[in-house]
Every structure is written in C-alpha cells, then in structure tokens.
Amino acid sequence: MPECPVSKVAGEVAARGAPGLIGAELLKLRTLRSTWWALAATLLTGVGFGLLAGLSHRNAYPGMTPEQRAADDPLFYSLYGLTLAQLALAVFGVFAVGGEFSTGTIRTSLLAVPRRGRLFAAKMTAIAVPACVVSLLTVLTTYAAAQATLGPHAASPDEGRTLRAIAAGWLYLTLICLFAAGLSALMRGTSRALAVLLPLLFLGSQGLGNVPVARTVLQYLPDQAGMVAMHLADEVRDPAFARDYGPDTALVLVVLWTLAALLAGYLTLRRADAE
Amino acid sequence: MCRVIEVRDLTKTYPGGSREAVAGLSFTARPGRVTGFLGPNGAGKTTTLRLLLGLTRPTAGEALIDGCPYARLKEPLRRVGALLESGGAHPGRSARDHLRWLARTHGISAARVAQVLRLAGLAEVADRRVAGFSLGMRQRLGLAAALLGDPPVLLLDEPGNGLDAAGLRSLRETLRKLAAEGRTVLVSSHLMAEMALTADQLVVIARGRLLADASVREFTGAKGPGALEEAFLRLTGGE
Known part of the structure; x- marks a missing residue:
C-alpha cells in the first residue's frame, strides 16, 4: 500500500480502533428515539404483564381443583410477561440494524468503516450492551411484579430452579435481541425483518408449538426453546407443553439460532452491494 | 499515486441488468483541479462513484484512490471525503x-x-x-x-441537487477553493453550464462508456460556457 499523507488537521481525541467503532455504534443507538421507546416498552410490557399474570392467578386460585393446584407452577406466572416483553426488545434489534438499510445510513457507515466484518462486529457488540442491561432489569422487575401480585402463591426466590429460570430469561432476552439484529442484516431492512420476526415470536408464544403435528418441528424454534429455558413450557402444568428437550438443551438451541442469524447477517453484509 | 483517483477498464453488470451499468471505463482525476464527471441520467455516474467507494464491487477492472481500493484504506475519512x-x-x-x-x-x-x-x-x-x-x-x-x-480527495455525487442560486454559487466557490488547496475533487453532475463554471477537467460518459476526457477549454474552445452544452448534447446524442 502506498504511503500517502493522511490529514492530521482534524484533532484526535477519542479512542480509535475497536473501542472507537463500538463507541460510534453506541452513539448511534443513543441518538435515536426509537431506541429509548423500544427499551422502555420492553421493561413496561414485562412488568405490566407480570402484574396481570400474578393478579389473575391469585383470583383464579380459589376456583382451582386440588389436582390443578398440585400441578401448578408459580414460576409460570412470574416470568410469563417476558414472552411479550421479548417482542419490544426484538423490535429494538430490528430498528438498530434494519433502520440503517431502510434509511440509507448503511452507505455512510460503510464509508467510515469499509471493512464490513469490523462494522458488523462493532454494531452487534453495541447492541448487546443495552440488550444485556435491559434484559436483566426486565427479568428482575417482571419477576418482582408478579411475585407482588401473586402474594401467598409466590415462588420461592432462593430455589435453584427459580434462579436458573431467571438467569435463563436474562440470557434468552439478550440473545433474542441479537437474533433479531442478525436477521435484520440478512433481510436488509426494517419492514422485511419485522414481517419474518413478529409472526415467528408472536404466533409461537400463542401456542403454535402445542399443535401436535406441528410440534415435532416447531418446538425447536427460538421462542419455543426460550419458553423451555425459562421453565414456561412445563408439561406437569399443561401436557400440551411437552417438549422433546430440557431447559439446558433449550439454551443451547437459542445460542445456535442466534449464531446462525448473526452469521447469515454478516455474510449478507459482506457479499451484497450496498444500494 | 497519491491523491489520484484512477478508474481502469471498470465494468459493472448488475444481476438481472439488461446491459452493463459501467462498461470498460477508464479515466484519472488529478490533484489541484476540479474534475467534472458528466453524463445524462442513467449514464453510470453514481455506479462509478459507488465502485470507487467500495460500496459496490466491480465485475471487472479497478477503481483506485491513492493507488488502493477504498475498502483497504486505513482511516478512509481522513483520505477521502464522499x-x-x-x-x-x-x-x-x-x-x-x-x-x-x-x-x-x-x-x-x-x-x-x-x-x-x-x-x-x-x-x-x-x-x-x-x-x-x-x-x-x-x-x-x-x-x-x-x-x-x-481529506485530500473528494468524491461528490450531484452536490448541487436541491441548492438555490446562492447555494450553488457558494458550492462552486467551495469546490474551487478545495482544488486550489491541492485536493483532488471529482464532482458528478448532469448540469453542463454549472460544470463549465466549476470544473477544470471534464470526463463525459454515456451508457457506461467514456465519451470524452478533456479540459473545459478544449471543450468550449473560445466560445464560452454555452458551447459546452452543445458539445455535450452532440456527444451524448441528445439523450
């Protein structure tokens, strides 16, 4: 490569290299209103449905048969709100990546960072930071809200199963956001990504995985695996939720889905012309 | 090689495209002057600039800045402004x-x-x-x-779009000043008269092919800016 003079006039202050790129991507996220709306919606949806789930169970409890009570699982009501909160967090991932394609900002990004692998890595790292923080906050507050309204029927927080479910919820929400981000790079736009993602996450959580014939395949979809990981698909509570794998395998499945989406998104960005 | 924009036998065919967007195009833009990149709409100007900036990959040929493809430049914003x-x-x-x-x-x-x-x-x-x-x-x-x-090199795609008369004038002065500072300035436009006032060198393309690469003086002779438009229309067949 020839040694051509590079301008030094523009003062150098902030970090360069990878920290500079990640900082730039974080700045992009911070300076869009959609980021704040989607993240706030994640937290509020989780807490709101956590409160409702706890309350409705508390009201239904007196009418339940002894068998139903024996098979019941307070953890289900404690974390059920997360299946809806994940939609808002996935939308955050879609806006963060798909918005660049929809608005043409991707061209400016590629001019500043022409090495597409670096751009992709910086962007995904930057998305992971708020996703990780908001996921933790959402899981904890959703759980706390449901516990408060469950009252006497609350889950025991020091039980290992509860702690594992909470940790799994944290990891699952973070990963589903990155899954959405990777998918948006693959689909190269906000609306196309949402058209794939929302049915996938919404129909799934509405019980598509419980239809007997469809279940053999659909039970392996990311949101279904997420429900197993968070102990929301409990066959003792409801036989329709019977799955062919357990919570640990479920987390591995979600990780694999996320890696696949990220890889597909990266390959698309690397290969395609930026129109 | 420094501060030089170099396009060599550049060809780009889009998948499903009926013809080449850019077909064997070669030209050079040098420092210290404004190079006008002219052509009718759809001539391949934007595609050429995107190829130079690494946003689109060439089917054949090379598009180099400082003797290097854009994607391999370190700190590209300090070398090329687009x-x-x-x-x-x-x-x-x-x-x-x-x-x-x-x-x-x-x-x-x-x-x-x-x-x-x-x-x-x-x-x-x-x-x-x-x-x-x-x-x-x-x-x-x-x-x-x-x-x-x-940056010492500037690539501007139709920078005059949407500007009013005062804005165009100030753009023209800015571009002249940037070139006078020793920078390489490549400006695409479909406005001949504006380019006659701004550019030193003109690269004219149509249908992805080079039609002319000459100084503004060579183009207009002694007849002034109006002659450029005629020369351009003659060259591009009135497209």
Whole structure:
C-alpha cells in the first residue's frame, strides 16, 4: 500500500480502533428515539404483564381443583410477561440494524468503516450492551411484579430452579435481541425483518408449538426453546407443553439460532452491494 | 499515486441488468483541479462513484484512490471525503449527532464537528433532526460529513441537487477553493453550464462508456460556457 499523507488537521481525541467503532455504534443507538421507546416498552410490557399474570392467578386460585393446584407452577406466572416483553426488545434489534438499510445510513457507515466484518462486529457488540442491561432489569422487575401480585402463591426466590429460570430469561432476552439484529442484516431492512420476526415470536408464544403435528418441528424454534429455558413450557402444568428437550438443551438451541442469524447477517453484509 | 483517483477498464453488470451499468471505463482525476464527471441520467455516474467507494464491487477492472481500493484504506475519512445522493443521514438523528458518530469512528474531535457545521452553514440547525431538513440542507450536511476528516480527495455525487442560486454559487466557490488547496475533487453532475463554471477537467460518459476526457477549454474552445452544452448534447446524442 502506498504511503500517502493522511490529514492530521482534524484533532484526535477519542479512542480509535475497536473501542472507537463500538463507541460510534453506541452513539448511534443513543441518538435515536426509537431506541429509548423500544427499551422502555420492553421493561413496561414485562412488568405490566407480570402484574396481570400474578393478579389473575391469585383470583383464579380459589376456583382451582386440588389436582390443578398440585400441578401448578408459580414460576409460570412470574416470568410469563417476558414472552411479550421479548417482542419490544426484538423490535429494538430490528430498528438498530434494519433502520440503517431502510434509511440509507448503511452507505455512510460503510464509508467510515469499509471493512464490513469490523462494522458488523462493532454494531452487534453495541447492541448487546443495552440488550444485556435491559434484559436483566426486565427479568428482575417482571419477576418482582408478579411475585407482588401473586402474594401467598409466590415462588420461592432462593430455589435453584427459580434462579436458573431467571438467569435463563436474562440470557434468552439478550440473545433474542441479537437474533433479531442478525436477521435484520440478512433481510436488509426494517419492514422485511419485522414481517419474518413478529409472526415467528408472536404466533409461537400463542401456542403454535402445542399443535401436535406441528410440534415435532416447531418446538425447536427460538421462542419455543426460550419458553423451555425459562421453565414456561412445563408439561406437569399443561401436557400440551411437552417438549422433546430440557431447559439446558433449550439454551443451547437459542445460542445456535442466534449464531446462525448473526452469521447469515454478516455474510449478507459482506457479499451484497450496498444500494 | 497519491491523491489520484484512477478508474481502469471498470465494468459493472448488475444481476438481472439488461446491459452493463459501467462498461470498460477508464479515466484519472488529478490533484489541484476540479474534475467534472458528466453524463445524462442513467449514464453510470453514481455506479462509478459507488465502485470507487467500495460500496459496490466491480465485475471487472479497478477503481483506485491513492493507488488502493477504498475498502483497504486505513482511516478512509481522513483520505477521502464522499457525498452520495440524499446525504446518507438517518432522518431521526440531528445533524450534529450524525457527524458526531462519524467523527467517533476516526477519533475526530467535537471541535472539528462544530467547525464543519459552521462551514456548511448548518450551525443554527445543528441540533434539529434531519427529517425536517430540506434537500439543500441535507446536501450541505453531506458536504459537512465529506469534509469532516479534512481529506485530500473528494468524491461528490450531484452536490448541487436541491441548492438555490446562492447555494450553488457558494458550492462552486467551495469546490474551487478545495482544488486550489491541492485536493483532488471529482464532482458528478448532469448540469453542463454549472460544470463549465466549476470544473477544470471534464470526463463525459454515456451508457457506461467514456465519451470524452478533456479540459473545459478544449471543450468550449473560445466560445464560452454555452458551447459546452452543445458539445455535450452532440456527444451524448441528445439523450
């Protein structure tokens, strides 16, 4: 490569290299209103449905048969709100990546960072930071809200199963956001990504995985695996939720889905012309 | 090789495209002058600039800046400033924030961001969202972004779009000044008369092929800017 003079006039202050790129991507996220709306919606949806789930169970409890009570699982009501909160967090991932394609900002990004692998890595790292923080906050507050309204029927927080479910919820929400981000790079736009993602996450959580014939395949979809990981698909509570794998395998499945989406998104960005 | 924009036998065929968008195009833009890149709509100007900027990959041939493909330049914003159609800023972000994230990728200071905003005449509206900007304001923001890294090479795609008479004049003066400072300035346009006033060298293309590469003086002879338009229409067959 020839040694051509590079301008030094523009003062150098902030970090360069990878920290500079990640900082730039974080700045992009911070300076869009959609980021704040989607993240706030994640937290509020989780807490709101956590409160409702706890309350409705508390009201239904007196009418339940002894068998139903024996098979019941307070953890289900404690974390059920997360299946809806994940939609808002996935939308955050879609806006963060798909918005660049929809608005043409991707061209400016590629001019500043022409090495597409670096751009992709910086962007995904930057998305992971708020996703990780908001996921933790959402899981904890959703759980706390449901516990408060469950009252006497609350889950025991020091039980290992509860702690594992909470940790799994944290990891699952973070990963589903990155899954959405990777998918948006693959689909190269906000609306196309949402058209794939929302049915996938919404129909799934509405019980598509419980239809007997469809279940053999659909039970392996990311949101279904997420429900197993968070102990929301409990066959003792409801036989329709019977799955062919357990919570640990479920987390591995979600990780694999996320890696696949990220890889597909990266390959698309690397290969395609930026129109 | 330094500060030189070099296009060699460049060809680009889009998948499903009926013909080549760029077909065996070769030309060079040198430092210290404004090179006008002229052609009718659809001639392949934008495609050529995108190939030079590594946004699109060539089917054949090379597009080099400083003897190197854009994608391999280190700190590209300090070497090449580019303005693409419609500016490339997210409408939901303010002008200042758009420049701030760009600056962040290269460790460029906030003072420089403020400086280019003033230079582009956007200091007053810097904290407003780009969604409310006119086309002319977006073009000026694009120019501010191009100048951010104080680059010795500039590639500008139709920078005059959306500018009023005063804006065009100030753009012309800016481009002349940048070239006088020893920079390489490649400007695409479909406005012949404007280019006759701005450029030193003209590269004319149509249907992705080179039609002419000559100085403005060679084009117009002694007849002045009006003759350029005629020469252009004759060359491009009135397209």
